[in-house]
Amino acid sequence: MRAAPSGMDTLDRPGRPQRNVPAYLEIIRGRLRIAVTYRQNAAFLLAAVVMQIFILRVVWTSLYGETEVVNDVNLSSMLVYLTIANLQNWALQDPSVSSYIHSRVREGQVAFDLLRPAGFVPQMLAHLVGSSLAMVLFAVAALPVVALAGTLGPPVSAAAFATWLVSLLCAYLVALLLNLILGMVAFWTMEITGIGVLYYLVNQFFAGALVPLDFFPEGLGVLARLLPFQATTYTPVAIYVGRITGTDALLAIGVQVVWIAVLVLFARLLWRAAVRRVIVQGG
């Protein structure tokens, strides 16, 4: 069975999109319930992040050694950067949603998702919002442990804090869109686990979670700045620790906004192509 063209208009279904809000809230609630049920798994995954934060602290402390300032960054500000960057990078995106989309497509249940009065893409966004909400709650609960393993510190100034909040929101939108696009890949390939792992590694690296972008060697640094991943982590956290200030900060947020626009456009194009490809096995 080919689920065209009736499913086509689900993205831009005319009328009042707000009538579906209760449905989206229900999806978000469902995601929170899943997170609570599998809280042990979340605890283990979070423990791996805390371990990584600890290792980064030890390694960077060892790298700095007696030196106090490298590349205009002192050690304590570097450690705050690494701690927040890793926690934030983990909490804002959940790989389980893209594998959920994949299993819906592979098992043909995506047909039901497409037939629902609420659009498919908003449904998936609700899944992503719900799961990241749960992960943020876990991350906040773990803050005392994170403070022990890494280094937490206040933002450098009130202005930095305000800018960080704006930039964080943009970062979240970029991460949301990237994960949505990752999920849509399921319409092209039956095997997505490999791509998911690859995304995780590439994102973590180019987002600057392990090494801030200003410590990249020249060529790699240019590449990192051309990719969208830095907008998810490096930009907000660099603002938080005072690496990017004033007009530079506004400019960086501008780049984030451009990425949001580009990714929205790309996701729309991708979705139009994806929905034409849906072939439900069996039917």
Add this chain to the structure above:
Amino acid sequence: MRTLLRTLSITWALYAAAIRGEMQYRLNFLLLVLLGVFYQGSGFAFIWIVLYQFDTIAGWTFGEIALLYSLRLLAHAVWVVPFHQVQFLDTTVREGRFDRYLVRPLNPLLQVMTTRFQMNVIGDVAAAALLFTIAAHLVDLNLSPLTGAYLILVVLGGALIEGAAVVAVSSLSFRFVQTWAANHLIDNFFLLFGSYPTTIFGGVLNWALTWVVPIAFIAYIPASVFLEKTGELHMSAIVAFGTPVMGAVWFLLAYWVWHRQARRYHSVGN
């Protein structure tokens, strides 16, 4: 002796069947191998970048850290090729497939190991071999028959140390529904703590990583032996040759735990 040979030949036949099954999907095979290389290589990219900016970690240069890192990768590759499926024991138990293993005339652990053969492990092996070759070149390491034999023993011992942890954690599948997240944590633990000279952790942690969870024996201590840095170690030079012994002891311990936990197995069906 005859039973041992028989067991080995059955195990091999099961592996061969698993590999044949996997080769059906050639493109996926290629992608997974590349993924394996990329996955292991990306961890090293971090070290490459920071040592581009700074010169040493705890007095170890880029080439020396590369050697240490490649020894860990080699050990990881050697354990992951035969044992990878043990990490998926929880699904086997949850879906009731473990019952089958109990009624067949072969050790259930061997049957779990041969369920599938995931091709990304070939990528792990390739990445490990490649990095070791590069690192050996960087530090001018020339393998004599003696150091070659030491290398083999060390890699086998390291593989047993990591394999022991995974077998022990997987055996929790007999009691808990899901253990993949615990396995993910263990994987990361070896990757994160095993890739550096453990001296950077200092004091108690350094001691624990040597004697409680002997990660230091996988790569740091053998690398010190290869690089003739044993003077820096906090132990006598002879103990530094203990990787194979540590591996054997740990693995037997883990197998004992596995065996005990397997006795608690209750089928999910009826």
